[in-house]
Amino acid sequence: SLSEKLQNIFKSLRGKGKLSEADVKAALKEVRMALLEADVNFKVVKKFVADIQERAVGTEVLESLTPAQHVIKIVNEELIKLIGSETKEIIMQPQGEITVIMMAGLQGAGKTTTAAKLAGKLKSKGNTPLLVACDVYRPAAVEQLKINGEKQNIPVFSMGNNLSPVDIAKAALEHAKKNHNNILILDTAGRLHIDEKMMDELADIKKNINVNQTLLVVDAMTGQDAVNVAESFNDKIELDGIIVTKLDGDTRGGAALSIKAVTGKPILYVGMGEKLSDLEVFHPDRMAGRILGMGDILSLIEKAEAEMDADKVKQISRKLQKAEFDFNDFLEQLQQIKKMGDLGGILNMLPGIGGMNLPAGGLQPDEKQFSRVEAIILSMNVKERTDPAVLNPSRKNRIAKGAGVNISEVNRIVKQFEQMKKMMKQFSGMTGGKRKGGGFG
Numbered sequence: 394s395l396s397e398k399l400q401n402i403f404k405s406l407r408g409k410g411k412l413s414e415a416d417v418k419a420a421l422k423e424v425r426m427a428l429l430e431a432d433v434n435f436k437v438v439k440k441f442v443a444d445i446q447e448r449a450v451g452t453e454v455l456e457s458l459t460p461a462q463h464v465i466k467i468v469n470e471e472l473i474k475l476i477g478s479e480t481k482e483i484i485m486q487p488q489g490e491i492t493v494i495m496m497a498g499l500q501g502a503g504k505t506t507t508a509a510k511l512a513g514k515l516k517s518k519g520n521t522p523l524l525v526a527c528d529v530y531r532p533a534a535v536e537q538l539k540i541n542g543e544k545q546n547i548p549v550f551s552m553g554n555n556l557s558p559v560d561i562a563k564a565a566l567e568h569a570k571k572n573h574n575n576i577l578i579l580d581t582a583g584r585l586h587i588d589e590k591m592m593d594e595l596a597d598i599k600k601n602i603n604v605n606q607t608l609l610v611v612d613a614m615t616g617q618d619a620v621n622v623a624e625s626f627n628d629k630i631e632l633d634g635i636i637v638t639k640l641d642g643d644t645r646g647g648a649a650l651s652i653k654a655v656t657g658k659p660i661l662y663v664g665m666g667e668k669l670s671d672l673e674v675f676h677p678d679r680m681a682g683r684i685l686g687m688g689d690i691l692s693l694i695e696k697a698e699a700e701m702d703a704d705k706v707k708q709i710s711r712k713l714q715k716a717e718f719d720f721n722d723f724l725e726q727l728q729q730i731k732k733m734g735d736l737g738g739i740l741n742m743l744p745g746i747g748g749m750n751l752p753a754g755g756l757q758p759d760e761k762q763f764s765r766v767e768a769i770i771l772s773m774n775v776k777e778r779t780d781p782a783v784l785n786p787s788r789k790n791r792i793a794k795g796a797g798v799n800i801s802e803v804n805r806i807v808k809q810f811e812q813m814k815k816m817m818k819q820f821s822g823m824t825g826g827k828r829k830g831g832g833f834g
């Protein structure tokens with residue numbers, strides 16, 4: 394596997410150290426192969442590898458990772474950036490307006506199936522979609538759409554094979570207005586290859602009715618071809634998003650990455666099977682893991698990253714400041730501190746404390762004490778954690794038993810928690826800025 398190959402390259406580099414240019418070069422040779430094997434377009438690979446090289450050389454290896462894992466971490470992060478850092482959704486028109494979605498793609502890509510899947514997904518979110526059969530070349534396609542619509546109780550609009558797709562789309566829009574459908578999903582005809590007539594037909598629909606979202610459906614199994622297809626469609630009819638189908642197969646999905654890189658358009662959904670429920674929101678991180686083909690390493694990296702999850706710390710410190718936190722936050726904070734290994738990390742992020750001279754090496758938490766507190770909170774039920782006021786003696790007794798501690802210890806923790814909350818309230822009054830005059834009393 395890629396991971397093993399990288400481990401070999403880094404055999405000489407043990408423990409901490411900076412990644413040298415030679416190390417990175419050797420590692421990236423393997424990464425390059427892995428990407429090409431996963432069907433990533435070679436131009437995309439070339440630029441990608443060059444970017445990584447620049448970023449990786451000279452970086453310090455994270456203490457908790459081996460150099461090989463560190464390179465994979467960088468590769469993974471950059472892959473996610475390349476595929477699109479966040480999940481994107483179909484952009485809907487404002488309430489009261491109809492959102493028109495047009496499916497485009499080659500024959501067999503999965504347009505008809507995906508149109509029905511998408512309608513089901515949107516319906517479950519409270520929409521009232523109307524499926525529209527604009528594939529006038531294949532009578533079977535109309536039938537297929539009807540069957541898939543019926544299965545989900547979604548209306549399908551069709552007018553046979555004699556009218557043009559434009560006329561059908563126009564009529565469907567009128568129908569939707571009368572019947573309160575807030576989404577129109579146009580299933581269109583594909584061809585086996587890129588074809589002028591097909592493009593003209595799609596362009597014609599866009600000229601005549603206001604299509605809000607043009608979605609390209611591509612088959613992940615077509616590999617490199619999918620990239621050219623996406624590029625042509627985007628040039629001719631300007632896409633808004635992409636749906637990659639048949640990712641349930643054993644293809645690595647590198648084509649998906651290339652499509653995003655080449656067209657710049659987001660991948661919205663992925664098809665994971667033939668069933669109507671097999672449409673999933675696209676997660677760039679999962680795709681990156683799949684392309685690199687190394688779930689284990691990635692979860693290891695995730696763990697390492699959690700250790701320095703500064704965002705989480707910030708979030709907790711914000712809650713602390715507002716004194717809005719409960720035992721759930723308290724627990725999360727404890728676990729975070731335990732992971733980070735020192736209190737200084739968190740304290741430094743608290744406005745007003747950050748920048749103060751903390752002891753070198755931070756404030757070391759007492760592991761044993763931490764575990765006891767953790768056990769006590771874990772013995773509380775949801776209600777008790779969110780609303781500590783309900784903690785009466787019998788509840789405390791139960792919690793103490795569950796945590797294997799004395800009831801006095803539970804009392805102490807609850808008291809400390811209340812004190813901390815009170816202190817934070819005062820503290821936020823002092824530093825909050827907005828509430829001038831202090832928060833005492």
Ligand code: GDP
Nearest residue numbers: 500501502503504505506638639664665666667
């Ligand atoms: P169209 O010609 O673009 O409309 O393609 P269809 O919707 O008719 O799909 C072509 C074939 O691909 C059908 O047999 C579908 O069941 C199948 N298909 C579509 N999406 C998926 C998917 O995500 N996974 C799998 N395994 N098959 C799919």
Ligand code: MG
Nearest residue numbers: 504505528534
């Ligand atoms: Mg079809």
